[in-house]
Every structure is written in C-alpha cells, then in structure tokens.
Amino acid sequence: MNRRQFVVAASGAAVFARIPRVLGASAVKYDLVIKGGRVIDPSRKLDAIRDVAITGDRIAAVGANISADSAKVIDAHGKLVVPGLIDIHTHAARVKDGPSLCLADGVTGWIDAGSQGADHISDTVAIAKSAPQPARVLVNIGHEGILPGGDTMDLNRADVALVRAAIEKNRDMVAGIKARLSQDVAGANDFEVLRRAQEAATANKIPVMIHMGQTVSPLPKLLALLTPGDIVTHMFAPPPNSIIDSNGHILPEVIAARRRGVFFDVGNGRVGHLRWDIVDAVLKEKFLPDTFSTDWTPEGRAEQVINFPNCMSKFLNLGMPIDQVIARATVNAARVFPVFHGRGTLNVGAPADVAILELREGSFEFVDNYGNKRSGKQRLFPSGTVLGGKPI
Numbered sequence: 001m002n003r004r005q006f007v008v009a010a011s012g013a014a015v016f017a018r019i020p021r022v023l024g025a026s027a028v029k030y031d032l033v034i035k036g037g038r039v040i041d042p043s044r045k046l047d048a049i050r051d052v053a054i055t056g057d058r059i060a061a062v063g064a065n066i067s068a069d070s071a072k073v074i075d076a077h078g079k080l081v082v083p084g085l086i087d088i089h090t091h092a093a094r095v096k097d098g099p100s101l102c103l104a105d106g107v108t109g110w111i112d113a114g115s116q117g118a119d120h121i122s123d124t125v126a127i128a129k130s131a132p133q134p135a136r137v138l139v140n141i142g143h144e145g146i147l148p149g150g151d152t153m154d155l156n157r158a159d160v161a162l163v164r165a166a167i168e169k170n171r172d173m174v175a176g177i178k179a180r181l182s183q184d185v186a187g188a189n190d191f192e193v194l195r196r197a198q199e200a201a202t203a204n205k206i207p208v209m210i211h212m213g214q215t216v217s218p219l220p221k222l223l224a225l226l227t228p229g230d231i232v233t234h235m236f237a238p239p240p241n242s243i244i245d246s247n248g249h250i251l252p253e254v255i256a257a258r259r260r261g262v263f264f265d266v267g268n269g270r271v272g273h274l275r276w277d278i279v280d281a282v283l284k285e286k287f288l289p290d291t292f293s294t295d296w297t298p299e300g301r302a303e304q305v306i307n308f309p310n311c312m313s314k315f316l317n318l319g320m321p322i323d324q325v326i327a328r329a330t331v332n333a334a335r336v337f338p339v340f341h342g343r344g345t346l347n348v349g350a351p352a353d354v355a356i357l358e359l360r361e362g363s364f365e366f367v368d369n370y371g372n373k374r375s376g377k378q379r380l381f382p383s384g385t386v387l388g389g390k391p392i
C-alpha cells in the first residue's frame, strides 16, 4: 500500500466509524448550516454542491439541501467550502496577531517552525497556547533561534541538552525540532547540526523538520539522517543541493526518503526557497509535494506569500487539479503532526473547522523567491472561516 492508498483507506475507515446512528432521524437541529457551496473534501473524495451542517463544535452532516430550520446560515453559493486549512510551516508565533491573521485566511491549524530556540521557546509557546486555533511550535536546534548571522554557524549553539530541557518543559506544545541547514545558517556544520537535532528528537519521539537548499553537505548525506515522519521543507529550493540533479531528475535518495515516510513540504517563503524552473522540473517528474505551507511571516503577507490560499493558487495555475491542491493543505497536512489528527476533513463527527474560499477567474501574477513572475488565470481568496463551529 503506498501512502495515498493508505490515506484513502484510513479516512474511509474513519467515515464509517464516525457516522452516528441518529443520522436517519428527521427533525435534526443544527446550529450552523453553510449553504450551497462547492464542497471539496479530498478526505472523502467529495467535490459537489452541498450543504455543511454543524452542531456544537462538530460537523453534523454534509448533504444536498439540508434543512436549516432555526440554524444560523452562511450563504456559500459560488464559493468553495473546504476543510479548515492546516499550515505546517509558518512563523505565526513570532507576532502577537499572527494567529488571528492566519485564521482570517482560512488557517485553522498551524505550526510555528523554529522561530525560537531553547532560550526563548516560552515566547512562541505562549502565542501558540493563546491562539484561537490548534497550534504547536518546533524548537529551533540553535538555542538562540533564528539569527541573522546564522542559527548554528557556531556549532555550540546546537546544544542537545538545552533542546531536550526545552522540550521537557513544554511537552504539550513542542511538536518537533527545526534544523535550518543552508550555508548561510549552519555553514559547514549542517550535518552535525542535523545529527544533534535527530538525537534530541529521537529521545522525545518527535519529528525533525529540515530546511533544505543551498547546503554545504550534499542533500543525500543529510537525508540519510531522516527517519519516517520527518519533514523536508523548501522542497523547491534551487541549487546547490536541490532535490533534482543537473538533468532535472529527482535524486534517488529523495525518492527513497519519501518511500520510507519522510514528508516533502513546500515552505513558500520569500528568500531562496522557491524558483519556478525548479518547480517546473519537479512537477514534470511527478514528484508532487506532500504538503503545502507558506513559511508565513508578517513580511510575507506583503509579498510573494500573501496568504495560504495564494500559495495554493500557484499550483492550481501550474496544472494541479483543485482537489489535489486542497488535499495538500488539509488531509495530508493533518497527518504530519498529532495535534491535527482527525482534522483536515469534513467527516461527520470531525471538528467543525471550515475554510470558505473564492476561486476567482482573471489575470493574476505570482512571484517566486527570485523576482520571476508567472501569470495565472485563477486565484483562491479567503472568504470566511469557521473554527470549532463558530464563524469568524
């Protein structure tokens, strides 16, 4: 069974397990009904005009012409209704209003990927804890966090004991370890930094997310340290050390890593992480991302990233079918971190997290991290969010 078959099988099983017996009963009262939208839920292979009914904080029914009765109604005619978006690489915990800004974009779950190391992990943990949506942080292996001069340029900053202590202290909120490995971040220390991150992660049974691209060490050498459940972000980073060889073919070690359960994530960002010619080459090889993510920052809101739906639109315009685009921002992302398990779906009984998006036709410009422009005919815009059954 490959990963996709597993996802389908697993989610199929979940559907049967969660359908309550009362579904056949008539006079069901709902609190909220999202009416008339195009519901796309890849976890159920659903793409149809449907209503979504919510009771309390749970999805109660998805069907045609659900009677709203006394329920509150959101009119979603002409819009897409999809599971709440899950963004596994953001820096939403860097600023106080990060969580609410992301929520307005349809993001009902996020990971802060290593904004802080052990020294200041309580800062990002506090923001994640007070976020309206489920959120967790990755602790940067560099104990001082993201540094302009490079997080682990001084190898002493990759201190296993400090990271382990930070995890111990925040066990419920630290979902993994982030190792940024580019030459300007870790220099020639990349391999040893990752080895140390892995040492701390293994002891705590949490994943490592590596920031790949422009590393000193060859990518295969770094990938060899990754185990099932680990994440490679910035998968479209240009050379040196991208995921393709000079002939545009995916490195065999990259394919092997995916096969053993390592996730490959977009991590759009703004600097050095995504170039159109690399995206073209990788998609041509049909090595599709497991997950999309924004690498969201306040700066990214103003350019390139803008918001999660905008990042998703890039792949829509590169020819990826819309259900596949939605899958990578919902059900696939939900599998990566335990906090999101059971989310990223509109299954009956699932948490009632919903993103309402507008798919507009027109002429839109998308920019990679190198100032190269691409135009596209479609763009997704956030239109509304429901979190735990409550419209935002």
Ligand SMILES: [Zn+2]
Residues within 6 Å of the ligand: 089, 090, 091, 113, 295
């Ligand atoms: Zn990042």
